[in-house]
Amino acid sequence: MTDIIVKNATVVTVNNKREILKDHSIAIENDRITEIGPANEMAQKFKGVKKEIEAVGKIVFPGFVNTHNHLFQTLLKGLGDDKVLSEWFTTMTAPSAKLLTEEAVYNAAMLGCLEGINSGTTTVLDYMYPHPVPNLSDSVIRAFKELQIRGIFGRGSVDTGIGIPQEIMQDPGTVEKDFIRLFETYHGSENGRIRIWLAPAAVWLATEEMLLTTWRLAQKYNTGFTIHISETPFDRQASAELHGQPDMEVLQKLRITGPNVLLVHCVYLTERDMRMARFYDMKVSHNPVSNMYLASGVAPIPRMIESGITVGIATDGAASNNTNDMLEVVRMTPLLHKVHTMDPTILTAAKVLEMATIDGARAIGLEAEIGSLETGKKADLFIYNPVLSARSIPMNNPVSTIVYSGSEKCVETVIIDGNILKEDSRLLVADEEKILQNAQKSADKLSVMAGTAKIKERPWQVLAF
Numbered sequence: 001m002t003d004i005i006v007k008n009a010t011v012v013t014v015n016n017k018r019e020i021l022k023d024h025s026i027a028i029e030n031d032r033i034t035e036i037g038p039a040n041e042m043a044q045k046f047k048g049v050k051k052e053i054e055a056v057g058k059i060v061f062p063g064f065v066n067t068h069n070h071l072f073q074t075l076l077k078g079l080g081d082d083k084v085l086s087e088w089f090t091t092m093t094a095p096s097a098k099l100l101t102e103e104a105v106y107n108a109a110m111l112g113c114l115e116g117i118n119s120g121t122t123t124v125l126d127y128m129y130p131h132p133v134p135n136l137s138d139s140v141i142r143a144f145k146e147l148q149i150r151g152i153f154g155r156g157s158v159d160t161g162i163g164i165p166q167e168i169m170q171d172p173g174t175v176e177k178d179f180i181r182l183f184e185t186y187h188g189s190e191n192g193r194i195r196i197w198l199a200p201a202a203v204w205l206a207t208e209e210m211l212l213t214t215w216r217l218a219q220k221y222n223t224g225f226t227i228h229i230s231e232t233p234f235d236r237q238a239s240a241e242l243h244g245q246p247d248m249e250v251l252q253k254l255r256i257t258g259p260n261v262l263l264v265h266c267v268y269l270t271e272r273d274m275r276m277a278r279f280y281d282m283k284v285s286h287n288p289v290s291n292m293y294l295a296s297g298v299a300p301i302p303r304m305i306e307s308g309i310t311v312g313i314a315t316d317g318a319a320s321n322n323t324n325d326m327l328e329v330v331r332m333t334p335l336l337h338k339v340h341t342m343d344p345t346i347l348t349a350a351k352v353l354e355m356a357t358i359d360g361a362r363a364i365g366l367e368a369e370i371g372s373l374e375t376g377k378k379a380d381l382f383i384y385n386p387v388l389s390a391r392s393i394p395m396n397n398p399v400s401t402i403v404y405s406g407s408e409k410c411v412e413t414v415i416i417d418g419n420i421l422k423e424d425s426r427l428l429v430a431d432e433e434k435i436l437q438n439a440q441k442s443a444d445k446l447s448v449m450a451g452t453a454k455i456k457e458r459p460w461q462v463l464a465f
């Protein structure tokens with residue numbers, strides 16, 4: 001029995017033929033798309049469907065896949081401005097990370113996921129730092145469940161590294177135990193929406209034992225492995241000091257190679273590193289806004305794409321972006337590479353839409369399930385109504401509109417796994433205002449404890465909550 005029919009829409013499929021279908025309808029049963037067809041034929045075929053969504057004049061896109069985030073950092077917006085990465089980490093992010101509570105992480109994740117949903121995100125990969133409070137990871141997963149987003153939780157680990165507080169280090173045995181607990185409790189739960197991955201922070205933040213332990217677990221449990229790679233020249237140098245080689249070469253030496261490896265940032269990959277990534281089908285997560293915010297550099301993304309590497313895009317944590325807005329990442333990605341190469345043809349809007357959808361899905365191993373609008377795939381999509389913002393009018397080409405003139409105001413309806421999370425611009429699965437209030441309160445509390453903001457001296461007031 002068909003549960004939902006989205007009627008009379010323009011459907012940007014991002015299928016193999018990259019079809020854009022005018023006057024089409026989409027039938028959804030349970031969690032899947034069961035048919036996409038011309039609106040008049042579909043109207044004959046599907047009568048009396050429980051839920052009809054009128055989408056005339058609107059565009060349906062596959063939901064965005066945000067391939068890298070640190071949701072707890074949503075509380076840290078604006079505290080790390082104008083700092084170099086090492087200072088940003090040691091004076092702001094690390095002091096906050098070690099004081100996290102269950103409530104703070106939950107409120108941060110709720111806000112971060114909400115921002116994601118509002119900007120068309122249907123899947124997010126969170127990368128939680130190790131933390132001194134037991135079971136803090138569960139608070140992120142609780143937010144995934146409550147908001148019904150598709151969430152991949154990367155269990156982080158750090159067991160060495162210059163300038164890292166002891167409180168956020170854990171030995172490989174502790175990480176292994178907690179990963180197994182999380183995997184057994186949550187992996188595949190919520191109709192398969194929740195998945196658990198391994199996420200050692202960086203090669204220079206992990207001993208060989210940690211790298212091998214986490215990799216062994218990823219292989220044993222047949223799950224993903226994600227790690228920050230060559231974000232700055234420091235990453236390569238610190239890795240060489242600890243392991244004798246730059247980070248990608250250490251992965252090769254330890255045989256941490258394969259299609260389930262997602263390499264984050266990759267700003268300083270060499271040609272040799274790229275050949276290696278391509279050879280083993282390792283994936284890349286590109287975080288252009290974060291790379292600009294921290295002045296990390298410009299990753300050689302066009303070169304990677306040309307050589308056949310799968311590249312997804314991401315916001316990164318809000319402490320190095322200040323939002324969780326995927327529409328902004330979608331817009332910044334081509335602009336950054338165009339100006340960097342001084343070549344306006346280097347990255348097209350169509351390619352960026354692929355990076356945000358089907359390539360992102362491939363980057364996390366879910367391309368058979370999500371990333372495009374096709375019969376048999378999961379119903380993860382958003383309905384875009386261009387008339388809700390002056391920014392999106394006139395619409396001459398829906399792909400150009402979403403990439404260069406996109407506004408979260410126009411993300412009118414969001415469906416994940418066949419569930420309607422947001423409809424007619426209203427969140428149905430939680431109280432949006434409450435999420436904002438709770439996040440502001442948690443952010444204030446955390447910044448006082450961590451000494452990262454002087455709340456009492458602020459010459460402004462944050463809402464009258």
Ligand SMILES: [Zn+2]
Pocket residue numbers: 068069070127228264316317
């Ligand atoms: Zn990161």
